Amino acid sequence: MFTNIDHMAICVKDLNNSIYKYETELQLNCSYREIVEEQGVEVAFFETENVNIELIQPLSPNSPVYKYIEKKGEGLHHIAFRVENIDEAITDLKKRQFHLLQDTPRKGSHGSKIFFIHPKQFGMLIEIVEKGEL
Numbered sequence: 605m606f607t608n609i610d611h612m613a614i615c616v617k618d619l620n621n622s623i624y625k626y627e628t629e630l631q632l633n634c635s636y637r638e639i640v641e642e643q644g645v646e647v648a649f650f651e652t653e654n655v656n657i658e659l660i661q662p663l664s665p666n667s668p669v670y671k672y673i674e675k676k677g678e679g680l681h682h683i684a685f686r687v688e689n690i691d692e693a694i695t696d697l698k699k700r701q702f703h704l705l706q707d708t709p710r711k712g713s714h715g716s717k718i719f720f721i722h723p724k725q726f727g728m729l730i731e732i733v734e735k736g737e738l
């Protein structure tokens with residue numbers, strides 16, 4: 605079902621500052637930025653040959669990412685697996701008693717559709733993504 609790792613996401617306090625560090629120190633190129641209102645975050649993407657890296661900055665204390673950074677600090681926030689059909693993935697994982705945080709897809713970046721598996725199930729937050737048009 606999970607055809608690929610779509611991206612690995614790292615939460616940061618200051619997106620501009622982190623983009624600068626990733627570009628100058630890791631020599632990665634920031635190819636895309638977007639505010640994802642529904643998640644209360646701004647994201648920036650860096651493409652590598654196989655897995656993209658997403659930096660996420662919370663836009664307000666209401667964002668779940670804000671709470672996470674307060675508790676654990678900056679660092680790996682989630683891994684996102686890509687699926688071909690998100691509705692089928694939700695139906696299948698629900699049938700298999702997965703602890704899903706949503707039972708309908710939400711809007712992600714790049715016009716994608718997303719939902720999450722609770723971090724307690726695998727010891728980390730997992731996002732499931734159906735690629736969008738952008």
Ligand code: CMX
Pocket residue numbers: 613640643645647658660668669671672675680681682705712713720722723724727728729
């Ligand atoms: N990775 C690992 N563990 C995590 C986690 C993460 N990203 N986020 C939360 N947790 C853990 C917490 O540390 C906590 O564990 P303990 O009870 O052992 O302390 C537990 O999960 C519960 O977390 P909480 O701090 O009490 O917070 P909430 O229950 O209010 O919220 C969660 C947790 C996962 C439901 C919420 O963060 C959420 O809905 N996340 C999904 C949405 C999201 O993160 N969106 C941002 C990214 C969007 C994007 O990339 O587009």
